[in-house]
Every structure is written in structure tokens, then in C-alpha cells.
Amino acid sequence: MNNGNTFSSAAYSFKHIVLARALHNLRTAVLLACCTLSPAAIPAQPVVIKGFAPEYRGSVIAAYTYKDFITKAPLRLATEKVNDSGKFVITLTGIKETQYLYLNIDNLNGSIYVTPGNTYHIVFPTPDSTRYQNPYISHSIDLIFIIRDTDNVNNLIMDFNEEFYNFWKKNYAYFLRKQGEPRLDSFDLQMQKRYSQISNPYFKTYIKYTFAQYRLSILMGMKTLGNKYLKDQPILYHNNEYMDFFNDYFKGYLEQISAGREGDDLKNYINNNNYQGIVSILKINPLLLDNDSLCELVLLKGLYELYYSGDYKKDNIVTMLHHFAGQTKIDEDRKIATDMLHSFTGITDGDAAPGFSLRDANGNLTALSDFRGKYLYLGFIKSSSEQCLGELNVMAALNKTYGKKMYFVCIAEDQNMEEMKAYLKQNKSFTWKFLFDDSAVVRLKYDVDVIPEFFLIDPAGRFKLAPANEPGHGIELELELLMETKKK
Numbered sequence: 001m002n003n004g005n006t007f008s009s010a011a012y013s014f015k016h017i018v019l020a021r022a023l024h025n026l027r028t029a030v031l032l033a034c035c036t037l038s039p040a041a042i043p044a045q046p047v048v049i050k051g052f053a054p055e056y057r058g059s060v061i062a063a064y065t066y067k068d069f070i071t072k073a074p075l076r077l078a079t080e081k082v083n084d085s086g087k088f089v090i091t092l093t094g095i096k097e098t099q100y101l102y103l104n105i106d107n108l109n110g111s112i113y114v115t116p117g118n119t120y121h122i123v124f125p126t127p128d129s130t131r132y133q134n135p136y137i138s139h140s141i142d143l144i145f146i147i148r149d150t151d152n153v154n155n156l157i158m159d160f161n162e163e164f165y166n167f168w169k170k171n172y173a174y175f176l177r178k179q180g181e182p183r184l185d186s187f188d189l190q191m192q193k194r195y196s197q198i199s200n201p202y203f204k205t206y207i208k209y210t211f212a213q214y215r216l217s218i219l220m221g222m223k224t225l226g227n228k229y230l231k232d233q234p235i236l237y238h239n240n241e242y243m244d245f246f247n248d249y250f251k252g253y254l255e256q257i258s259a260g261r262e263g264d265d266l267k268n269y270i271n272n273n274n275y276q277g278i279v280s281i282l283k284i285n286p287l288l289l290d291n292d293s294l295c296e297l298v299l300l301k302g303l304y305e306l307y308y309s310g311d312y313k314k315d316n317i318v319t320m321l322h323h324f325a326g327q328t329k330i331d332e333d334r335k336i337a338t339d340m341l342h343s344f345t346g347i348t349d350g351d352a353a354p355g356f357s358l359r360d361a362n363g364n365l366t367a368l369s370d371f372r373g374k375y376l377y378l379g380f381i382k383s384s385s386e387q388c389l390g391e392l393n394v395m396a397a398l399n400k401t402y403g404k405k406m407y408f409v410c411i412a413e414d415q416n417m418e419e420m421k422a423y424l425k426q427n428k429s430f431t432w433k434f435l436f437d438d439s440a441v442v443r444l445k446y447d448v449d450v451i452p453e454f455f456l457i458d459p460a461g462r463f464k465l466a467p468a469n470e471p472g473h474g475i476e477l478e479l480e481l482l483m484e485t486k487k488k
Contacts, residue, residue, distance in 0.1 A: 045117035047092040053105065053124035054086035058415040060439050061124070062104045063090050068336045069243030070301050071343050077101070079439060098153060098202035100240040103143065110143035113153045113202065120154075121146040137450065156195070156203045163191065164210075175218060184214065202239070209241035216248055225249065226287045235293055237332045247301065254302030255309055257281060270306070271316050273323055296333050300324070304340050318344060347447050347466045353378075353457045354445040358411065358435035361421050366435055368461065375406040375464065375482060376457040377475070380437075380448045382413045383423035388452045394471035396429040402479055408432040413443055413451060 053061065059082050067073040082088045082105075090103075098115040108127060112120065123144035145154050167187050174180040188211050195207065212229040229245060236242035258266050262281050269277035278299060282288050288295040303324075307317040318341065325337040357367040368376075379395065381388040392410070399408045409432060412420040417436045424430055437443055446455065456465040456478065464482075469475040 047095045047114045047116060048119040049090040049092070049103070049112070049114070049122060050119065051088050051090070051103075051122045051124055052086055053082045053088060055126045056082045056105050056124065057084055057086050058082060059105050061088050061090070063092060063101055064104055064109075065099060065101050067339045068332075069237065069240065070247065070304060070336055071339050073339055073343055076444065081439070097238065098200075099238055107138050108141045109138055110141045112143060112145075113157065115153065115202075118152075153200055153203050153206075156198060156200060157206055160191065160195070160203075160207060160210075163194070180218060181215075181220065184211075184218070205236065205239055206241050209239070209245045212245045213241070213248065216245065222249070223287075230294060231287055231291070235297060235332075237336075246297070250298050250301055252305065253298060254306055255311075257302075258306070258311065267312070270303075270312060270320060273316070273319050275320070275323060275327065278320075293330060293333075296324075296328060296330060297336075300333060300336050300340070307340075307344065314344070347463065349463050349466055351463050351466065353455070353461055353463055354442070356411075356435075356442045356445065358437060358442065359417070360433055360435055361417075361424055366433065368457075371407045371409065371457070372461055373459050375459060375479075377406065377408050377454065377468070377479070378457060379408075379410045379452055379454045379471075380413060380443055380446065381410050381452050383419050384414075385451060389427075391452050391471045392427070392430055396431075398471055398476060398479065399432050401476075402483065403432065405483055406479070410434045411437045411442055413437055413440060 049063065051061070053059070060079060061082055062079045063077045064074045065077060067075045077092050078090050080088050080090050092101075092114065095114060095116045098113060100111065101114055102109045102111050103122075103124065104110075105124060108124075110122075110124060112122070114120065123146065125141060125144055127139075127141065145152075145158075164187075171180055171183050171187075174183055191207060191211075195203070198204070209229065212225065216225055226249065230249070254266070257263065262284070266278065266281055268274070269281070279295060282295050282298060288298060300321075303317055303320055306312050307314055321337045321341055325334050325341070328334050328337070353368060355368045357365050360366055377395075377398075379391070381392065395408060395410075402408075410430075412423070412434055414420050414423070414436065417438075420434055420436050424434055446453075452470060454468045454470055454475065455463060456468040456475070458464045465478065469478065
């Protein structure tokens with residue numbers, strides 16, 4: 001699995017994990033202020049997140065978790081707007097246990113762990129331009145928690161991450177010399193003693209599997225780690241740290257088998273939808289021999305990786321997952337298999353484009369169906385983006401050339417309609433239709449992660465290209481070919 005790495009690369013990976021967790025995940029500032037955190041006596045009690053985001057007035061803030069921790073497909077739980085005072089309140093229902101979430105504004109994500117029945121007071125900080133220079137990719141930011149309860153899991157995790165960061169700075173050289181393992185064991189014992197009076201079960205698990213992850217990074221024996229952290233242990237499907245360790249421990253596991261002496265058998269079993277045959281190969285591993293639940297989860301993860309490996313026919317993987325979802329007796333595994341199948345069938349060429357009905361700069365409603373009968377070149381843009389401006393200047397030229405033969409439309413992901421109107425007033429050459437996407441509803445439907453993003457939709461309302469090339473990066477050739485084909 002990871003045994004082929006050199007120690008230096010593992011040490012670098014270890015340092016990267018520590019820095020990422022200690023500085024970028026939940027290394028937050030704590031302000032001692034009045035805040036009431038009620039105990040989660042009843043799992044069905046709502047979670048309330050009250051926040052202050054003064055730099056994001058009018059912006060959409062959303063709370064996300066993952067559908068599962070193998071595909072890590074985002075699942076939006078709630079969406080609110082930051083009001084004119086910079087405040088917001090998010091209420092989450094259906095949270096049954098402590099779990100990991102992240103809050104999102106634009107391309108910034110901040111991590112938080114929530115427990116049923118608790119109220120959290122946070123500050124979504126001003127973005128640091130020295131750290132978040134690229135506005136077109138996602139960045140992790142450090143939420144500020146206004147808390148006083150020292151048993152709150154976010155405060156505990158923050159404290160532990162600080163302790164581990166300091167340990168790593170002091171002992172990094174020992175790990176480079178392959179002398180760090182005893183020091184890590186000693187530090188583990190220190191942390192157990194430090195938090196011996198803490199009863200929070202999620203935090204206990206967080207520490208346990210964070211140490212497991214670090215030990216995996218410095219290439220401790222795989223058998224030892226498996227026996228310590230996976231054998232005879234419950235599968236924590238919804239625990240971020242457990243699943244991070246599981247995913248790294250079994251990373252590329254079926255791919256390794258495929259390259260080994262059982263590779264021909266594995267390929268034959270997958271091609272013939274032989275579920276039991278694959279299980280028999282997996283159970284050669286003593287860790288999986290007597291653990292059917294863990295074996296199933298390893299099989300799921302392996303099939304997901306093989307789907308993207310290019311070494312197997314995707315249709316065979318899909319057939320196997322459909323068979324798995326219909327046969328498994330474990331509800332969580334069935335859900336993960338279903339999530340995987342859904343992830344394989346996201347927005348692709350030939351799919352029906354999601355419908356929408358949005359207002360233009362004049363306040364008129366415009367629907368996707370209004371553009372039936374011609375090709376539609378649809379772009380998601382933002383008026384504050386210099387990259388978008390450059391692409392739209394090229395799009396203006398395309399509109400002059402092809403505007404009578406097809407439609408050009410932009411969906412603006414601005415904070416409000418007035419921003420879009422001002423943008424159009426400043427750019428007189430943008431004469432095609434612009435629509436305002438209030439609360440980013442259509443952006444989510446089209447699974448747009450970066451802006452600008454463009455799609456080419458055919459006259460019947462199906463994706464011709466999803467996504468399509470940008471105006472300045474080759475779409476004109478596609479349009480020329482389409483127009484020539486239409487003439488014939």
C-alpha cells in the first residue's frame with residue numbers, strides 16, 4: 001500500500017498532514033464570550049450555528065457534509081444569506097450524532113464539528129489575500145469559535161492540534177533519522193493523560209485515529225496498524241478521522257491485487273460479475289478473513305478506484321456495484337454503492353440539462369426551455385472576476401459571428417442583481433442575455449465548482465459538451481463544426 005514510498009517522502013507527507021490539520025483545519029482563535037451550549041440530550045434536537053461574517057454581506061452561506069466518506073460527494077444541508085448586518089443563522093435538523101461539517105461562502109470552506117442540541121457562535125473571518133490568491137479554487141479557512149465550554153469538541157480538537165503541531169516542530173528531525181516512533185508513542189501517552197478527564201466520545205475517537213493516520217504516514221508496519229486500529233473495531237462510517245485512516249490504509253488495494261498473482265482471477269471475477277470470487281481474494285488478507293463488514297467496505301472502495309483506473313471496463317464496475325447494492329445486508333454499504341453509481345452518472349454529454357427559470361436585468365423571467373430549437377452556449381460568470389471579463393470579451397466576438405444561428409446566455413453568480421446590472425452597464429458590448437442566479441441554485445444544479453464554466457446545450461435541451469471549452473480556449477472550432485453540420 002504505502003510500503004513502496006521512501007522515508008523522506010513519508011516524512012514530508014507526515015509534516016504536511018500535521019500542518020494541514022493543525023493550521024488549516026481547526027486551528028481557530030478562541031474568544032471568551034457569552035455563549036450557551038446545551039447538552040445533546042435528545043439526538044433529534046436541532047443544531048444552530050449563529051455567525052458573523054461582516055465581509056460577506058449579501059453572500060450565500062451553506063452548510064455541507066459528505067454523502068459518504070469514500071466518494072466524499074458534497075451534501076448540502078442548509079443555505080442562508082448573510083444579512084446587511086453581516087449576521088446569519090443556520091438551523092440544522094436531522095443531525096443524530098456528532099459529525100463533521102463545513103461552512104461555505106464563495107470558494108472558502110471552514111470546518112466545524114456539530115453535536116445535536118448545541119448552539120455554536122462563530123465568526124467567518126475576512127479572507128487573507130496572501131493565502132487565498134486564487135479565487136477559482138476552494139480554500140480552507142479557520143473559523144473563529146466564540147465559546148467558553150472547554151468540553152466542546154471544536155475547542156478540544158483545536159487544543160489537541162496545537163499540541164501536536166508543537167510536538168512535530170520539536171521532533172521533526174528525529175523522524176527524518178527514523179528515530180521518531182518512540183517519541184510518537186510517548187506523546188500519545190501524554191495526550192491520553194492530558195485528556196483523561198474528557199468523556200466526549202467523538203474527541204476520543206478523533207485522537208485515536210489521528211494518531212493512526214500519523215503512524216501510517218511514517219510507515220509503521222501495516223499488519224500492526226491493521227490489528228490495532230481496524231481489527232475487531234466498529235466501522236465508523238460517519239467519522240471523518242476513522243474514514244480518513246481507512247481510505248489511506250486501503251488506498252489502491254484492489255489495484256495492487258490486480259497487478260499481482262491474483263490479478264487474472266480478479267479481472268475474470270469483475271468481468272463476470274462474480275461477487276463471491278472477489279471476496280475470496282480479499283479474504284486472503286487475515287485482517288478481512290473474519291470481518292465481513294470490513295471486507296465489504298474494502299471491496300466498495302476498491303471498485304470505486306478501479307472505475308477511474310482505466311484498466312477495467314466501466315460498465316463491468318457499474319454492473320458489479322448494482323449487484324452489490326441489491327445483495328448487501330448492510331444499509332450503509334448499500335448507500336455508499338448507490339452514491340458511487342450516482343457519482344458516475346453526473347452531468348455528462350448527452351444528459352438532459354437541468355431546467356431553470358431566472359430573471360434577467362429587466363426583471364423578466366427566462367427559462368431554459370425558451371432556448372429550445374437552437375444550440376445554447378451557456379456560461380456561469382461573476383462580475384468581479386478578471387478571468388470572466390477576458391472570456392466574455394471573446395464571447396462578444398463569438399456572439400457577433402454566430403448570434404443569429406444560436407443562443408448565448410450567461411448566468412451571473414453575483415451577490416445581487418444590482419451588481420449584474422452595473423456590470424452590463426460598464427460593458428456595452430455584452431449584448432446577449434444575462435440572468436441572475438439568486439442563492440446559486442442553478443450553479444448547484446449544474447455542479448459548477450469553478451468560475452467561469454461553460455456548457456454547450458443542443459436544440460433538444462441536452463448537453464452537447466459538459467463542460468465546454470471557454471470562449472478563448474477552442475470553443476469557436478466546435479461552433480464552426482456545428483454550424484457546418486447544420487447546413488448539411
